[in-house]
Amino acid sequence: MQFISETSSDGVLERHFILDEITGVLWSPASGIVSAPLLLAGHAGGMHKKAPGLVASAIHFVTNYGFTVAAIDAPGHGDRPRNARDQQWAEAIHQARAAGEPISQIVIDYSGSRAQRAVPEWQATLDALQALPEIDAETPIGYAGMTLGVVTGLMLTAVEPRIAAASFGPVFVDDALVEAARRITVPVEYRIPWDDEEFDRAGAIALFAAFASNEKSLHARSGGYQPVPEYERDSSARFFARNLARRNAA
Amino acid sequence: MQFISETSSDGVLERHFILDEITGVLWSPASGIVSAPLLLAGHAGGMHKKAPGLVASAIHFVTNYGFTVAAIDAPGHGDRPRNARDQQWAEAIHQARAAGEPISQIVIDYSGSRAQRAVPEWQATLDALQALPEIDAETPIGYAGMTLGVVTGLMLTAVEPRIAAASFGPVFVDDALVEAARRITVPVEYRIPWDDEEFDRAGAIALFAAFASNEKSLHARSGGYQPVPEYERDSSARFFARNLARRNAA
Numbered sequence: 001m002q003f004i005s006e007t008s009s010d011g012v013l014e015r016h017f018i019l020d021e022i023t024g025v026l027w028s029p030a031s032g033i034v035s036a037p038l039l040l041a042g043h044a045g046g047m048h049k050k051a052p053g054l055v056a057s058a059i060h061f062v063t064n065y066g067f068t069v070a071a072i073d074a075p076g077h078g079d080r081p082r083n084a085r086d087q088q089w090a091e092a093i094h095q096a097r098a099a100g101e102p103i104s105q106i107v108i109d110y111s112g113s114r115a116q117r118a119v120p121e122w123q124a125t126l127d128a129l130q131a132l133p134e135i136d137a138e139t140p141i142g143y144a145g146m147t148l149g150v151v152t153g154l155m156l157t158a159v160e161p162r163i164a165a166a167s168f169g170p171v172f173v174d175d176a177l178v179e180a181a182r183r184i185t186v187p188v189e190y191r192i193p194w195d196d197e198e199f200d201r202a203g204a205i206a207l208f209a210a211f212a213s214n215e216k217s218l219h220a221r222s223g224g225y226q227p228v229p230e231y232e233r234d235s236s237a238r239f240f241a242r243n244l245a246r247r248n249a250a
Numbered sequence: 251m252q253f254i255s256e257t258s259s260d261g262v263l264e265r266h267f268i269l270d271e272i273t274g275v276l277w278s279p280a281s282g283i284v285s286a287p288l289l290l291a292g293h294a295g296g297m298h299k300k301a302p303g304l305v306a307s308a309i310h311f312v313t314n315y316g317f318t319v320a321a322i323d324a325p326g327h328g329d330r331p332r333n334a335r336d337q338q339w340a341e342a343i344h345q346a347r348a349a350g351e352p353i354s355q356i357v358i359d360y361s362g363s364r365a366q367r368a369v370p371e372w373q374a375t376l377d378a379l380q381a382l383p384e385i386d387a388e389t390p391i392g393y394a395g396m397t398l399g400v401v402t403g404l405m406l407t408a409v410e411p412r413i414a415a416a417s418f419g420p421v422f423v424d425d426a427l428v429e430a431a432r433r434i435t436v437p438v439e440y441r442i443p444w445d446d447e448e449f450d451r452a453g454a455i456a457l458f459a460a461f462a463s464n465e466k467s468l469h470a471r472s473g474g475y476q477p478v479p480e481y482e483r484d485s486s487a488r489f490f491a492r493n494l495a496r497r498n499a500a
Contacts, residue, residue, distance in 0.1 A: 194458075194468070205455070208444075208470065218444070218470040222463065231492060235485060242481060 001128035012062050019128050022121050023079040024072035025049050027058045028134070035066035037140040037164075037244035038129060040122060040156075042149025043071060044169075045111055046090070048078030053146070053228055060233045065241055068135065072125055074148055075117040085113075104172045104200065107147075112176060115152040122156050140164050140244035144236065146225075147171055158183040165243040167191070167236050170225055173203030181210035187243040188216045191232060196224040215243070251378035262312050269378050272371050273329040274322035275299050277308045278384070285316035287390040287414075287494035288379065290372060290406075292399025293321060294419075295361055296340070298328030303396070303478055310483045315491055318385065322375055324398055325367045335363075354422045354450065357397075362426060365402040372406050390414050390494035394486065396475075397421055408433040415493040417441070417486050420475055423453030431460035437493040438466040441482060446474040465493070 005016040013030040016023070028034055041058060043051045049071035058069040073079055076086035089110040096103045129135050142165045145153040150171035157163045158180040165187045171177065188211050192204045208218045217239075219232065255266040263280040266273070278284055291308060293301045299321040308319040323329055326336035339360040346353045379385050393416045395403040400421035407413045408430040415437045421427065438461050442454045458468045467489075469482065 194466070201455075205451075214472060216444070216472045218468065220458065220468040220470075222466045231488065238481065 001125075001131070010059075010063070012059055019125055021080065022072050022125060023049065024070060024125060026068065026070045026129070027062050028068040029062055029066050032134070033066060034068050034134060035241075036246040037067060037142045037240055038135055039067055039069045039240060040126070040141065040143045040153075040163075041069055041071040042118075042122075042143065042145030042152050043074065043077070044146040045074075045107065045114075045148035046077070046093075047146075049073045050078075051146075053226060057144070057228070057233050057236070060230075061237050061240075064234070065237050067237070067240065068139075070125065070129055072118075072121060074152065075114050075121070077114075089113075103198070108172050108174045111148045111151040111172070112174075114148060115155050118152040119156050119159070122152065123160060126160075126162060138246065140246060142166060142240045142244050144240075145169065151177065154180040154184070157186065165240060167239060169228075170196070170199060170204070171207075173200060173207045178206055178210045181207050182212055185212045185214070187239075188213045189219065189236065189239045190216070191219045191221070191228075191236070193224050194220045194222055199225075251375075251381070260309075260313070262309055269375060271330065272322050272375060273299065274320060274375060276318065276320045276379070277312050278318040279312055279316050282384075283316060284318050284384060285491075286496040287317060287392045287490055288385055289317055289319045289490060290376070290391065290393045290403075290413075291319055291321040292368075292372075292393065292395030292402050293324065293327070294396040295324075295357065295364075295398035296327070296343075297396075299323045300328070301396075303476060307394070307478070307483050307486070310480075311487050311490075314484070315487050317487070317490065318389075320375065320379055322368075322371060324402065325364050325371070327364075327398075339363075353448070358422050358424045361398045361401040361422070362424075364398060365405050368402040369406050369409070372402065373410060376410075376412060388496065390496060392416060392490045392494050394490075395419065401427065404430040404434070407436065415490060417489060419478075420446070420449060420454070421457075423450060423457045428456055428460045431457055432462055435462045435464070437489070438463045439469065439486065439489050440466070441469045441471070441478075441486070443474050444470045444472055449475075 001017050001019045003015045003017050007014050008030045011030050013028050015026045041054050043054050061067040076082045092106050141162050143153045143163050144167040146169035150168045157166045168190045170192050190208050251267050251269045253265045253267050257264050258280045261280050263278050265276045291304050293304050311317040326332045342356050391412050393403045393413050396419035400418045407416045418440045420442050440458050
């Protein structure tokens with residue numbers, strides 16, 4: 001993991017990094033005083049590691065709770081090259097939307113494919129983060145994501161024992177995701193917009209029902225995907241603070 | 251409204267009152283320093299104004315947020331006489347439960363009948379509370395309830411313009427409640443237990459969908475009716491603080 005830039009603003013240190021083909025960013029308190037946990041943030045499909053909503057949440061978490069937050073570009077997103085298949089999918093989604101046709105199946109196929117590549121990338125990123133001086137093997141780790149970042153997060157959390165709590169936003173649900181949710185036992189919160197016309201309520205409820213976690217919460221709110229209200233960001237920070245307190249804290 | 255007792259413990263003043271046939275209790279900061287809002291708390295069926303969960307929430311709201319909280323016994327509950335019809339209903343519920351039969355229809359009939367009597371009682375209580383020196387016409391008012399307290403709260407909020415935000419817990423849902431929800435436009439939060447075997451998920455979702463509020467949130471959580479986790483109590487307090495800040499606050 002190579003840090004390629006470092007800037008500091010309003011008490012938040014922002015460091016861009018590269019790890020093999022992965023481009024990422026790490027936010028932490030500029031004071032150097034960090035609290036658990038380390039959060040992995042998975043951006044939405046078509047967005048990138050510095051998507052406005054993701055950055056707003058990261059800044060809130062770092063500023064108000066002292067968390068450390070890491071985000072990486074998904075394959076074919078942000079600073080990473082798009083291959084021909086990525087390009088085809090992006091065009092198919094745009095065309096379906098322009099024609100007023102449902103995009104869910106195209107998005108599901110695309111997200112599944114990208115997430116399959118992203119899971120080992122997150123695991124490699126996690127290895128590298130845990131090798132940093134400020135993060136150790138005892139630092140509890142959480143995952144938070146939206147759309148594509150939910151698909152990746154569900155597949156990652158189902159197989160990666162280092163993820164100890166997860167917060168998921170809206171996603172198009174298929175059987176593969178429900179299957180992944182059945183393998184997840186850590187505390188989960190799942191936040192969905194109730195009134196978005198593309199949103200599949202029944203799929204969301206099936207996904208929530210599938211989580212095998214002893215502690216799980218579904219938050220449905222009026223309105224669409226964006227903006228996420230500030231109180232929901234804060235509720236999410238509280239969820240992580242509650243479930244990922246350092247065991248050896250003084 | 252006649253205060254019949256006054257005690258103070260851990261910074262919370264508790265005053266019991268009588269208003270005609272209504273028996274009630276009012277909690278407020280012993281310091282006398284109150285913040286908005288005034289919350290009306292509706293207890294669950296078979297419980298009373300000092301049900302343990304209701305008291306725990308009231309103490310949390312008063313201690314941490316400076317709210318004032320009022321609760322009254324529903325007709326036939328707590329310190330109020332049970333008439334023959336109340337008695338019949340209570341026995342019918344006990345018998346159905348003992349026989350392992352569904353109780354929902356009996357509870358729905360009973361709650362509807364009790365709530366119809368409770369709505370004007372809450373309105374009279376509100377008139378009397380607003381006549382107290384520490385509560386004025388500008389004090390924003392919220393309503394929070396569980397089961398029977400939800401039925402009453404839905405019917406009250408649908409017709410009473412003084413209720414400016416409402417928090418509802420689990421309830422057996424019928425068409426009358428869905429109809430009441432359609433007339434509710436103030437901010438609403440609705441908290442349901444996901445794993446209680448008596449709980450009707452489809453009914454809960456129909457009720458949530460029916461609220462005409464621009465701001466509404468559904469919180470579903472793993473586990474049964476009780477206990478309500480401390481973080482949900484706090485989330486509820488934040489909901490009221492956010493939506494019921496005093497307009498003329500300095």
